[in-house]
Structure formats: C-alpha cells, structure tokens
Amino acid sequence: MTDDTAPVRVMVVDDHPMWRDGVSRDLTDEGFDVVATADSVARAVEVARAVTPDVILMDMHLPDGTGTQATAGTLAVSPNSRILVLSASEERDDVLDAVKAGATGYLVKSARRTELVAAVQATAAGQTVFTPGLAGLVLGEYRRLAKEPTTEAPALTDRETEVLRWVAKGLSSKQIAERLHLSPRTVENHVGAALRKLQLGNRVELARYAMENGLS
Structure with a gap:
C-alpha cells in the first residue's frame, strides 16, 4: 500500500467499456489514481502483476471466467492489493465465493457515486465494505461454518x-x-x-x- 499522502492507486476490472470508463472517470475526479483497467480474468491477472494496485474494483462476470477466479488470480500476483467487488449480482453464492477468494468488500452497481468513493477509501484503509444486507449474509455464513465440526488444525503459537x-x-x-x-x-x-x-x-x-x- 502507498503512504497516507499518495493517492490510492486503483485498477478497474469490468468487461463493459462504458461502465468501466465511467467508473474510472468518477474515481479520477475524486482524486484516486486509476492506474489500469482490464476486461477479462486473464488481462486482470496480467495487469495486476505489472502495476500492483492498492485497490482492485472487480466485476463478478467476465468473458473468460468469474470475478472469483480473477480475485484469486490477481491476489496471487499482487498479494498486497485489496479487492472490492462491484457487481450487479446480489446472489448469495457470488458474494460468498468472492469473499472466500479473498475479496474484502462487495458493493452492488446500484450504489451511488458517494457510496462507491467511500467504499474505495475504506477498502484502501483495510476495512471491509458491504452493501447493506450483504454483510449480514457473510456474517451468517461464517457463524454457520464456525458451528460445524472440523478436524483439529495444527496449533499455531x-x-x-x-x-x-x-x-x-x-x-x-x-x-x-x-x-x-x-x-x-x-x-x-x-x-x-x-x-x-x-x-x-x-x-x-x-x-x-x-x-x-x-x-x-
């Protein structure tokens, strides 16, 4: 991550040019440094490796795969990046799969510009951000998993x-x-x-x- 005085470096991953360009323009107007864009899983991984952005805005449905695959792939090559999903989908499986792949937040595309700006800022600061209603879904899933019997993991210090x-x-x-x-x-x-x-x-x-x- 950059220091506190530098603008947050953002990459936007979406296969719809008008939406991708619009989001990039809005973020640039708000003082973010949009360092790259991508329109597929393969391109997202390639670009993330090269530019190592602070925050990656990730769509969930891409031409060559899913946002879940792109999330795992980009984090593998740029582990200090943080993923904020920005998707039209509010499907339970999409939300949970994204979080399990490493996304720290999930925002739906119906969010207002002010909500998006605040979400990117919060994500860059290491906070988790969810569209209202989705946070409860994720928390409920983890509570369910916590109640399930699991094999004993090796003890960590x-x-x-x-x-x-x-x-x-x-x-x-x-x-x-x-x-x-x-x-x-x-x-x-x-x-x-x-x-x-x-x-x-x-x-x-x-x-x-x-x-x-x-x-x-």
Whole structure:
C-alpha cells in the first residue's frame, strides 16, 4: 500500500467499456489514481502483476471466467492489493465465493457515486465494505461454518496467530512488523511457519483461512 499522502492507486476490472470508463472517470475526479483497467480474468491477472494496485474494483462476470477466479488470480500476483467487488449480482453464492477468494468488500452497481468513493477509501484503509444486507449474509455464513465440526488444525503459537490476523487484513510484512515491533524477516518467518503448519500455499490462502476461522 502507498503512504497516507499518495493517492490510492486503483485498477478497474469490468468487461463493459462504458461502465468501466465511467467508473474510472468518477474515481479520477475524486482524486484516486486509476492506474489500469482490464476486461477479462486473464488481462486482470496480467495487469495486476505489472502495476500492483492498492485497490482492485472487480466485476463478478467476465468473458473468460468469474470475478472469483480473477480475485484469486490477481491476489496471487499482487498479494498486497485489496479487492472490492462491484457487481450487479446480489446472489448469495457470488458474494460468498468472492469473499472466500479473498475479496474484502462487495458493493452492488446500484450504489451511488458517494457510496462507491467511500467504499474505495475504506477498502484502501483495510476495512471491509458491504452493501447493506450483504454483510449480514457473510456474517451468517461464517457463524454457520464456525458451528460445524472440523478436524483439529495444527496449533499455531500466539505470535503466529497475531501475525495471521494482520495478514487477513491485507497488511504487508513490513506493515505488520511496524505494528508488532518486529523485523520484517521475523514476520516472514512466522508467516512461513503458519503456512507449513496449515499446509497452505500462499498468503491469500492464509488470509482466507483466517477469515473462515474468525481470526480476521
């Protein structure tokens, strides 16, 4: 993420040119730095790798796949980016799939311009943002999952759990190190230990694990 004085760098992913250009123009007018746009899953991943935006506005239905696939793909190549879904769909599965893939917010396209601007700002600051009604849906799903019996996971140390909570909020190792008064290398060691214990492949999967287990 950028420092507090720099404009938030945004990428807009949508396959409808008029909508994509309109959103980009609105955000630019509000002081955001729209660094790139994309119209497909493949292009989104390619561009995210190159520009590493702070916030990615993500549509859920793209010509070559879903916003869920694009979310997972872009986070794999740009793990410090934060995903805010901006979609016409309010379907339960779309919302839950997006969150499980790593999205930190979900806004419907009927939102007003002021709501979109506030949502992008909040997402950049590490907050979760949902259209009213959808937040309750997500919370209800996680409560349901929490009640289901699960196999016992390998025990994490208190410090690993603490680091994991910050990973789930989208912070980089450097940012976590500053908050916990550790070196970035020590933070990376804790992340690596958690990945090994939980048999996960990357920070995106680690953040998803934290969200699904109420650690975010």
